[in-house]
Amino acid sequence: VDKRETEEVFAGGRHNGSAVEVLLTKAVSQSYLTRLWNDHSFKQEKLDGTSQLADRAGRYFTVVILLIAFATLIYWFPKDRETAIFAFTAVLIIACPCALALNIPFTLGNAVRILSQRGFYLKNTNVIEVLNHIDTVIFDKTGTLTYSSKGALVYEGKELSEDQKRLVKTLVRQSTHPVSKYLDNHFGAAEAYQKVEAFEEVPGKGISGKVNGHRLRIGSRSFILGKEAGADGFAATFKNNAGASVCIEIDGEFLGCFHLRSSLRNGADAVLSYFRSWAKTYLLTGDNDREKALLQSHFAEGKNDKDNWFFANQSPADKLNFVKQKQQEGHRVLFLGDGLNDAGALAQSNVGIAISENANNFTPACDAILDSRRFEDLPAFMDYVRSSLKAVYKTWIFAGIYNVIGLSFAVTGTLSPLVAAILMPASSLTIVLIGVGLSTYEARKKLRNIPLAQV
Structure with a gap:
């Protein structure tokens, strides 16, 4: 879109060309990070195991509860019709699907909030889920692994x-x-x-x-x-x-x-050592291969192929195709880049993290933004991401115990529908609080040495 002097431009747009002077006429109601996500690159959904598991479990949960309810009705009806109706109703009320419906958004949403306070901004809770299944990590060099x-x-x-x-x-x-x-x-x-x-x-x-x-x-x-x-x-x-x-x-x-x-950025050696311990890591750069020897000790160990980890003279299209190749081989890819030149690879990867020196210069073709000052804290962030998903699984255990105990009283006719109606929301609230509490507790353990970010 061509713009001339005195014409109106809108927040969130990207200017292509030489520097211009822009006069701000209105306050921006949304934060700059919210505006970054309003890009076509984010239209693709990257769902992963936990969300799909919750969806499948939710369908099975409904079928199983209906079967238990009707079996209870059939069992009690010849003996005592009033007890049959009460037990049938109590089973339907006491069964708590909220652990599946509310647990993930509240628990992982709290984790997203905690991470954003420390300079690691995730697009949504799905990013946490996908990060837990990554097995391949690809770094850009200039501006990502090295200072800009x-x-x-x-x-x-x-x-x-x-x-x-x-x-x-x-x-x-x-x-x-x-x-x-x-x-x-x-x-x-x-x-x-x-x-x-x-x-x-x-x-x-x-x-x-x-x-x-x-x-x-x-x-x-x-x-x-x-x-x-x-x-x-x-x-x-x-x-x-x-x-x-x-x-x-x-x-x-x-x-x-x-x-x-x-x-190299501060802490780069520790970051690379962390990823090498459980994933294959690669380095892509648009430069020549003269610095390969200097980086050899950082990459050619752990799960890496000692001779097949460094790729020089890579264009943006080459980086995108490299990510596609690894995905076609069945790998879940995490790509870390610096924005514009890596936009294609960031968008194509299962999770794309942009290392941002300045949010105003960032191209939002990614799933997360990492404040460059927090690069050395990336291993701690990743550990917390993993523990957050474990918190979800733990709350599912609590929910399962609640449902077993509640249903055991409901099917015997000893739990009235009124009491069940009181217990159901109380249990839902309890399970949500447990999930949020666990994710907060894990943050205090794993992120206690990382100060809050100043945006």
Whole structure:
């Protein structure tokens, strides 16, 4: 949708192009996280075992209760019609399906609330259920496993003038990609120009635009030169350089490349060790494979194939296809990415978690958002997710005991319908409180060292 100056734009939309100035005219009634979910990527439902089990159990529960009720009526009717009617009614009233209908949303809903207070925002309770069945974990590298704005950045090429530095800084500030943030920070002292024209960002490739009358292109070597171009001359010297290489072209002249050596996030080793202990883990990156040796010790252990865990030069489409491949092999996939470039893989995976540095720059093709400051707490969050589902199973046991005891009194005719009508809602409330209490208790045990997030 094209917009002109003075036209109205709506909250929740995504602007494609150079930076613009927007005047806020109304208060936003919904939180920013609620608006993030209003995206077509979320229309697909990702139901899993527990919800389906509850649905099936609910159908069987109804059939079994009706059979017990009519069997009770048939048994008592020849002996005492009044007792038959009372017992029949009491069986129908005392039977409590609420453990199935209310237990999951209340118990897991409380868990979602507790996690969100600590910087881990789940789309809904289904995410908790699916997370418990994950067996494959895939990480993006830049901006996910590594910091989006920290690392060693080395320039190789023709010396950039002060004006050229200003041009580069101005263009990269239009992009939210982690490497653009690296470059923006690198040129911290340079003053950016105010206006960028014809800005374009190609996911997984690079950015281009016109600044102060100069045409710039910044991105991968293939984006600047093309797959077959630049085999000779000055540009050819950059063909095999290490890390995430970002090349610069101004007015058609190839100037050089910035080589980035990423810095792993705090706690990355513990996070990877945790996932390796029970799942196969993979690393996908759009960069070359020069940093593979540095990451070898973090991935090539546990359940991993020592030689088949690292995949370099991956485009967004490649990442999406990799997730599909693992799912076709029968795996339940958790994908962790940083948003825009990983949108397809995040949406395709069984659970997609976006590591967010800034919610305003996030593309909501995922099932959960993890505040990047809480990355090292991911193992604790995952343990709590598992214990929350166990709390559901425990409350089902309580509900089963209640139903057995209640029905044993009802079928014998010793429980009046009036008493059953009082006990049924009381028991439903008790079971819901038990579920919420168990999920809260587990949070105090597993998340006690994680402070509340400040949004």
